[in-house]
Amino acid sequence: MSTVSVREAVEADAAEIARIQRVTWRTAYQGVLSEQALAELGSPGIEARWAEAIGHPGSRIHLAVEGGFTVGFCVAGPAPREDVADAAGNVPADADRTGLIGTLLVEPRWSRRGHGGRLLAAAAAGLRELGAGRGITWAAESDAAxxxxxxxxGWHPDGTVRTLDTGERRLRELRLTGALDIQLVE
Known part of the structure; x- marks a missing residue:
């Protein structure tokens, strides 16, 4: 069996992160996202945006590696107030101690090997280091996986929903929340 690990991304990883996003979104979100949104993943600026994200203070991008291949990534950092607020705009008392899993993607051909769990556990540990007591993320309502x-x-919908305009259609997302003391069972 290949060696598996999680490490933090460096700027040189931007092209591989962009590739994983392109492949994963085109596979998993075909029919959910607009053709325009999927086409933008091939734009020349996408790698530069990922390089900028890697250097963004306060957030971390974790990479899942199997053997010599980068197979997935997770972006985590402090949750923006608008992501923590409820539908009426009320911000909970723990807003400043809430972390956001902005993106967690594993390339489909590498799925079901524990990479997602390792990425989430590493991101949760990083958020705890930043002082977060719980985490949130957004997921498409239609994305059963x-x-x-x-x-x-152990993360569950908290009743907050948002609708994003993807250019050709609307995407309804559920906010999930959960503890950051994630324990992996191998």
């Missing part, structure tokens, strides 16, 4: 993954990790 992602919703199931977070449910198995």
């Amino acid at each position: 992602t919703l199931g993954f977070y449910r198995r990790a």
Whole structure:
């Protein structure tokens, strides 16, 4: 069996992160996201945006590695107030201690090998280091695989929903929340 690990991304990883996002979104979100949104993943600026994200203070990008291949990534950092607020705009008392899992993607051909769990556990540990007491993320209401993954990790919808305009259609997302003391069972 290949060696598996999680490490923090460096700027040189930007192209590989962009590739994983492109492949994963085109596979998993075909029919959910607009063709325009999927086409933008091939734009020349996407790698530069990922390089900028890697250097963004306060957030971390974790990479899942199997053997010599980068197979997934997770972006985590402090949750923006608008992501923590409820539908009426009320901000909870723990808003300043809430972390956000902005993106967690594993390339489909590498799925079901524990990479998602390792990425989530590493991101949760990093958020705890930043002082976060709980985490949130957003997932497409129609994405049963992602919703199931977070449910198995103990994260559940909290009743807050948002609708994003993807250019050609609307995407309804559920906010999930959960503890950051994630324990992996291998």
